Amino acid sequence: MTVAALYEFLSEHHHAxxxxxxxxxMPQSALVGVAITENLELIFDTTSDTRKYDNLVRNPALAAVIGWDGEQTVQYEGEARLLTGDELKPYQEIYLRTFPDGIGRTEWEHIAYFTVTPKWIRFSDFNHPSPLIVEFNF
Known part of the structure; x- marks a missing residue:
């Protein structure tokens, strides 16, 4: 498993x-739609009245599970950052290529976009007699 192969896997999975x-x-979990950058950053939208928004603004630590079909999955740990100003547009463009239906949400009053920088990722593939498990540290 290479970083390029990991990117391919993540880019084929749009939910986490x-x-x-x-x-x-206490941990709080939510299912979100995610887009991926070539640097393996996650991008998702939410609204500023959600628990995840409040939690991530206060404490940027985030964990995610991506992919669970076919006995292949990614565990992802990273640091979330609220996107604002000039930084928002390039990430928003990547997100909207993955989720074109999100264009309508860009006008919502309380819409917010986060990106997550990976710190640790584990890819697991249990489709083999000896499972393939690869860890990446960033």
């Missing part, structure tokens, strides 16, 4: 279960 940390230190 993400977990963030609440102010009372």
């Amino acid at each position: 279960v993400i977990s963030s940390v609440a102010k009372h230190h």
Whole structure:
């Protein structure tokens, strides 16, 4: 498993279960649509009235599980960042290529976009007599 192959796997999976940390230190999870950059950054949208938004603004630590069909999955840990200003547009363009239906949401008053920079990723493929498990540290 190479970084290029990992990118291909992630780019074929458009949903993730993400977990963030609440102010009372409990994990909170949500299913979100995700796009991926060539640097393996995740991009997702949400609204500023959600628990994940509050959690990630307060504590950017995020964990995700991506892909669960066919006995292949990715565990992903990283640091989330709220996208604003000039930084928003290039990430938003990547997101909207993956989710063209998101164009309508760009006008929502409380829409927000996050990107997640990977710190650790584990790819697991249990389709083999000896499972393939590869870890990446960033």
